[in-house]
Amino acid sequence: MRNIVPTQTTAWKNLKKHFQDMQNIHLNDLFRKDKYRFKNFSFFIKDKLLVDISKNRITYTTLKILLSLAQDMHLSEAIQQMFSGKKINCTEDRAVLHTALRNDYHNPIILDGNDIMPEIYAVLKKIKFFSNQVINGQWKGYSGKKITTVVNIGIGGSDLGPSMVTKALKAYKNHLDIKFVSNIDSTELFHLFKIIDFETTIFLISSKTFTTQETIVNAETIKKAFFKKAGCTKHMNQHFFAITMNTNKAKDFGIISDNIFKIWDWVGGRYSIWSAMGLSIALAVGFKNFKELLNGAYAMDMHFKNTTFEKNIPVLLGLIGIWYNNFFYSETEAIFPYDQYLNRFPAYIQQSNMESNGKNVDRNGNTVSWQTGPIIWGEVGTNGQHSFYQLLHQGTKLIPCDFIAPILSHNSIQDHHEILLSNFFAQTHALAFGKSFYNDSSCFFSDIKSVDSAFIQKFKCFLGNRPSNTLLFKKIDPYSLGLLIALYEHKIFTQGVIFNIFSFDQWGVELGKNISNSIYNTLTNKKYELDYDNSTQGLLNFYNSVRHAK
Template identity: 55%
Template structure:
């Protein structure tokens, strides 16, 4: 994998000049010039998803130069390096093979001379057998009752991915109730304990290292509390399970070996929902639906791996994002799923983007002089329209957006879905074209100042968005959509010359938190804290009688 400063490429320099030529052109001009712009700037993924990127401040020359940038950064070589299992996560000396978890071909993946495809298939069989036994009622709790509730204990990728998928695929949910405990705030535990019966609940401890502070603290509390309440030393063997890479730590915790579901060091936490870390997904929707989720993501993998760059959806969306962050100098990108089931999707993408590409050191070990990850945020539509869309239309902050909607609703109620779709389309159109050409209100820019108040209604437009329409939200199409964004993030990391698969900033916070925690129990702190931190520690200790 080449380590190329993108700003030193010829394409980047040409993009700077091109930006000067294009920055003041209104988007409506692009549509006026190209009557087939929608057809020319949209791509179908099979017959399941259409991605319309026509409402962007780009033209054919923009795309040509962005494609050239990708070529000069040897993107295709980097893609092959990831899929072939090369150790592209250099700072941790690891391969990056979440794609292998959903590989549906007969090709084997080899890592360190080990056929990991066989390991994956073996673990999937174990997951299938166990999940079927729970769903069918064959797995019994310590008093012989069937299982009704599942509690997933995990944080970060061990929570956000599984939670997002189980929420998005609620129409496929079976009778099991799925709960999530992520925060170390005791409220998280107590609110879940109010809803469950220990006789009919199983606990999944999801932590790759099996040492994550929040997860293991919560797991230890629950283990001790459950044994105290049930007065049954054998409770763990029927009710506690580990989803991890560190088998030894799980065994030391007290999990019996048959209750450990494994994934591997080459699976990043935020990419782990495809592995044993997704057991809560499997228990929620059943193994067959989980297989469909894997298959959808695999088909997007194949599109990403083999489709030419000019029709490659993740690459195009990644390049457009780079165009905005580094030339228009945008700071954020917004994600708006117009489907209540997908309300957790923006939060999931926050981690995927910002933990992956929120970096300031490049692969040459130098400080970057360009922008890396945008700030990702969003909310489900149409709620956002009555909250912050005012800023999108008339504010001074320039924010590219992704709008996501299914064409077919799982819950058709009267004409509600048509109204939802109308709002979806109205927002992207209004953001792009504004209202200064609205014939009904006859608001024309040169005349608006004739009325003291009319000009306050002026919306300039020229605000970009991508429209992603799924035929229907199914396990297959959701898998493809998640994979699309995974690869978009990867492409941006490659071109921006950063390592996307570590998170050393997160590790720093963990280290400092451990030090502070220990100092709560020391009378005279010797560590030289800054006055703010020391002052707050002392006030906390005073108020809690430490």
């Protein structure tokens, strides 16, 4: 990808000038001036997804300049480079090809002179065969009993993605009980051991490098507990599986070749659910539904790759995010799914975005002078309304929001879903247009009468002009979920290109890990390997004094 400083582009300079004209314009005024604003600022992908960006503080001029920024930063070229397998992860000299994992298998993808699709297809066949065996009861544990429980041992992308998807697709779940172990805190394993039966449980050790401390320590502890129960190491073959690119490490752990599901170095952990890291998903909902998840993502890939930027949903959402982050200085974005099945979706996008674009060095190796990745957070449904929406409506922070909802519920009970979506639509309306008891043209509700005193009315006034995107789809199914996840993946990529940063490494997670190894030796051997600051030294001394007190 090219190394261009975004703030030096003509488009960025034009955006700074345009912001002076836009910063005091209210959404009320924008809607009054354009009675077709919803139609003109909404986008569809067939009958699967509607994205409404009309409640944003943008005009046609705003979009025109933002689109010219994408051109100035050569976004189109970068998209083609990613899809074609160019090594755009330059700090690790790797291609970025999670899109290949959901590619139409008639389309070859060449990497280092070889078509990688046959190998991808071979792993998919292995996932299909194994998941069918377990689901159908053909795969037995060491005592001859059918498998009833699957435990995925991973962390980060090897945990959060599969966990989020299996929860989101709970309506499609089969009889298998899928559990996830990520935290190295022994409490998690303590409770797991109380509820699982080793005779009917299989364990998926999900680690790209097979060196991730939390995953390997947890896996070793589980293996010891399994040996104690099974009484024989050879029984591992029925119960332990690895998802990794480091096959040698997996074999050293004791896992046979047939039980290793391969991934590749060009698959980032936070983009790995489409690979064998999604094995727990296939086991939870069946391979057919797993394939539909891939198909939905592929449809979004084709939209992102082939659609002009004026109608390209990930590109538009990415550009609008940059508009708020760098010109309104919003710094944060919130994601609010109004469906309980999507309760882990904000956390999943939080990791994808903040680990990708939380960088302060550009592709030239220089410290950036602009805002890069925003802070991502969120909560499910009406829970947030009784928690932090007060700040959204009347606080001093501008927080752009994404509201996500299915039109139909899998679990319709009386009018619960209608009440839920009434809140969904109401919140986007209230945030945008506010409420005032005064004759104020900045509010649709300026004609509301009140008997409250002028003093009290001040506290009940909502200024509005709080932006949001609305994403509506028919129902949470594997295809729609794949479409939605890939949309955010490509939004993140779009922003990374324009920020002029490398989105596919994550060096920021390394320092704390390395220091923790030294501190571990300090805690266990009482040897101070590093010259710690006096705060850390004091904390360690206090820890040791309490732990070893007689």
